[in-house]
Amino acid sequence: MRNLFSPSRAALLLFFLAAALLPLALDPRGHLIRVAAMVLLFAAMAQSWNIVGGLANQISLGHAAFFGLGAYTSTLLFLKLGVTPWIGMGVGAVVAGGAAALLSIPTFRLKGHYFALATLAFAEVMRVIANSLGDVTGGPVGLSIPFMGSQPALFAFRSVASYYWIILGLLVAVCAVFHLLASGAIGYRLRAVRENEAAAEVAGVDTFRVKLTASVISAALTAVCGTVFAQFTFFFDPDSIFSLSGISVRMAMIAIVGGLGTLGGPLVGALFLIPLEEVANAVLSSQAAGLSQFAFGVILIGAILIQPRGLMAYWLRTPWAKTRRAAATGA
Amino acid sequence: MMSAPLDRRRTAGLMLAVGAATFAFLAAPARAADDVLVGVIQPLSGPNAQFGIGAQRGTELAAEIINAAGGIQALGGAKIKLVAADVPTPNTAAAATQRLISQNGVSAVVGAFVSSTTLAASEVTERAQIPLVTFAFADQITGRGYAYVFQVSPKGTAFGAAQFDYATAIAKAAGEKIDKVAILYEDTAYGTAQAKGLREAAKAAGVEVVLDEAYPLGITDVSPLVNKLRASGAQIAFPVSYLNDSLLIIRALRQQNIDIPVIGGAAGYIIPDFKKGLGAYADGVLSVAAASGDMIPDLARTYKDKYGTFITHEAIIHAAALDAVAKAMEKAKSADPQKVRDALATLDYCGGLAAGVPGGCITFDKTGLNTSSFPIMVQWRGDAPVTVYPPKAATEKPVWRGKTVE
Structure with a gap:
């Protein structure tokens, strides 16, 4: 704690301060604030992913499974039983945490690509289940959040700004959890697992338990993001909520482009990718078909080629961050 | 090698600049004074692209025909200007629709062919109180009691x-x-x-x-x-x-x-x-x-001359959807979304581009369904x-x- 006002912390503080002041400058029911809210939501999703993907280097391509579980649990509880999504959000987190624990038993023996493939398959299984259990999940038609005006107790607001504040709060919470994990004992254990699992075992780390804890927390936070996403976009169907390219890969991509395993990575990644995609869509989607995704893809490839370690690497190279570089989790 | 970090920093600066330019662009609303703007959302990329492109062509052709005939007479001959957005998946529909509404200030939205994407978009138009006229026909579209969604074709x-x-x-x-x-x-x-x-x-x-x-x-x-x-x-x-x-x-x-x-x-x-x-x-x-080119030969011929293929039913129905929006604006003598919506709800006309819809008329019932059309x-x-x-x-x-x- 001796370095309470390090530049990294100052930068982080500045980011959240700017995020908190932003709504004052924007139309509370407009499009820009929706884009800004999406940036923060995807940052929170990527940060949740970062707990297993970044700290333990378990590259999951199936986090959409937990995201969708969160969305489905809270929405179905509300539609069928009238339970407010605020409670449903917690239930969704528990369900997703449980699913992550179950999934951990067979998959944690897998390494690298095989782990990625197993998680990918899990999300695909969830999608098929949601599609085929039409009576429970609404099937391929998807679920709509009913329109009922502004009812804060039921997680429904007229102005986009209200969602923005909630999402900002969520992002702060997820970042705090990440920071606690990264700087606490479990963070050291996770990094030990990442560097060399066998050596970590020898040194007395209960590697299975450490990974299990991390993935349960990560899944639960992802599920909370899923609930918020459902409330915020009002509609989802199995193909979009369990989407590989739309959710799973995007969560990983934002963390990777921003900087794997760093606290600032997902923030920078989301701040870079989401507006970029939005602009590509706004400018190019009325031109040639598919041009916007093409441009987005090209810029993305360029960003990764220029800086494979993520945009955070630029920050870590500046003189201010250098002093803190030893603690690789800073900023 | 000394210059490498500097180059990198310059690249980082460039990226920041791109980001800033991004927001600057999004913040600048663009609209010409006398046009009425109508949003068009269609899947122009991805697996349903060919349907979306056909549907968009139909809408464009309808806009050309309406504008060539003098635009919206009640608004002093205002021309219809289409603002298109690509919505390949339901996930992208909310943001794209919101963009058309608050950035471009469209009076109405037409489209989205794919049912799930239309459902997602209609959640936004309903909350923003902007009329959405669609061809998508999943039963839920008109089954939710929404006041701002209108469906030109029968249900699925x-x-x-x-x-x-x-x-x-x-x-x-x-x-x-x-x-x-x-x-x-x-x-x-x-x-x-x-x-x-x-x-x-x-x-x-x-x-x-x-x-x-x-x-x-x-x-x-x-x-x-x-x-x-x-x-x-x-x-x-x-x-x-x-x-x-x-x-x-x-x-x-x-x-x-x-x-x-x-x-x-x-x-x-x-x-x-x-x-x-x-x-x-x-x-x-x-x-x-939902429709066929032989029911509206003039439009079919124009379409074929322009695009080289026969006119598809999504093109015909979306042309009729835009026509309904234009007729509603004539009737309301306004491009205000609320007034356009009210005019759509009481619209009752036959002929014109609506001739391509089986039955030849457009009359929406309380749920927003065109009751006069049949498969x-x-x-x-x-x-x-x-x-x-x-x-x-x-x-x-x-x-x-x-x-x-x-």
Whole structure:
């Protein structure tokens, strides 16, 4: 704690301060604030992913499974039983945490690509289940959040700004959890697992338990993001909520482009990718078909080629961050 | 090597600049003074792109026709200006629709062909109180009690029922009694809704459904499906699918010399690529449809001259959807979304571009459904499908198992 006002912390503080002041400058029911809210939501999703993907280097391509579980649990509880999504959000987190624990038993023996493939398959299984259990999940038609005006107790607001504040709060919470994990004992254990699992075992780390804890927390936070996403976009169907390219890969991509395993990575990644995609869509989607995704893809490839370690690497190279570089989790 | 970090920093600066420019661009609203803006959301990329592109062409053509005829008279001849957005998936629909509404300030939104994407977009238009006129026909679209959504075509279940009823009627006229049918559908919002209509119609008619199979969108091997179909002894096959699976199914059937009549469920069965992919195998395939070019020959000719292919039903219906918006603006004498919505709700007219909609009129009921329209059945003849049923709309007689039905 001796370095309470390090530049990294100052930068982080500045980011959240700017995020908190932003709504004052924007139309509370407009499009820009929706884009800004999406940036923060995807940052929170990527940060949740970062707990297993970044700290333990378990590259999951199936986090959409937990995201969708969160969305489905809270929405179905509300539609069928009238339970407010605020409670449903917690239930969704528990369900997703449980699913992550179950999934951990067979998959944690897998390494690298095989782990990625197993998680990918899990999300695909969830999608098929949601599609085929039409009576429970609404099937391929998807679920709509009913329109009922502004009812804060039921997680429904007229102005986009209200969602923005909630999402900002969520992002702060997820970042705090990440920071606690990264700087606490479990963070050291996770990094030990990442560097060399066998050596970590020898040194007395209960590697299975450490990974299990991390993935349960990560899944639960992802599920909370899923609930918020459902409330915020009002509609989802199995193909979009369990989407590989739309959710799973995007969560990983934002963390990777921003900087794997760093606290600032997902923030920078989301701040870079989401507006970029939005602009590509706004400018190019009325031109040639598919041009916007093409441009987005090209810029993305360029960003990764220029800086494979993520945009955070630029920050870590500046003189201010250098002093803190030893603690690789800073900023 | 000394300059490397500097270069990197410069790159980082560049990226920041790109980000800043991004927000600056998004913040700048753009609109010309005298035009009325209408948003068009369609899947212009991704698996449903060809439908979205066809639909957008129809809307563009309608805008050209309306503008050439003097624009919106009640607004001093204001021209309709379309603002397009690509919505390849439901996830992108909310943001894109919101952008059209708050950045561009559109008076109404037309489109989204795909049902799930339209459902997602309608959640935004309803909250923003902007009218959305659509061709998508999942039953939920008008089934939620929303006030700002209008659907030009009948519901998905009505299409399913018509697919069954029309086909059995044609078979009956040809002297064949139908006892056993097969339903194959992709497990999307559109596929399941239409399959439900088919199933219920079969039950009501006392016809046995000997095969009722859902399969995933993007199926690559249909031979197990076709084998089941052959073994089932069905007299008619009702496949409901977008393009690629429809090609696979028909090709597999014809290559195995299975000659049971196939009654497609619109979408993939009635677009130019169906013929392109199947060649002679396409001939004689029947399909239910929301509209057909032979019902509005002028528009069909203009479309063909301009784009080189026959006009698809999504193009015709979306042209009618934009026409309805223009008529509503005439009636409201305003481009204010609320007034346009109120005018749409009480709209009642026939002819013009609405002539392409079976029934030829547009009258929305309380739920926003165009009650005067009905599904039609088309059959492939050469390079394009023609309307063969019901008789009040037909331009040619249907052919059943190789012989013309009187």
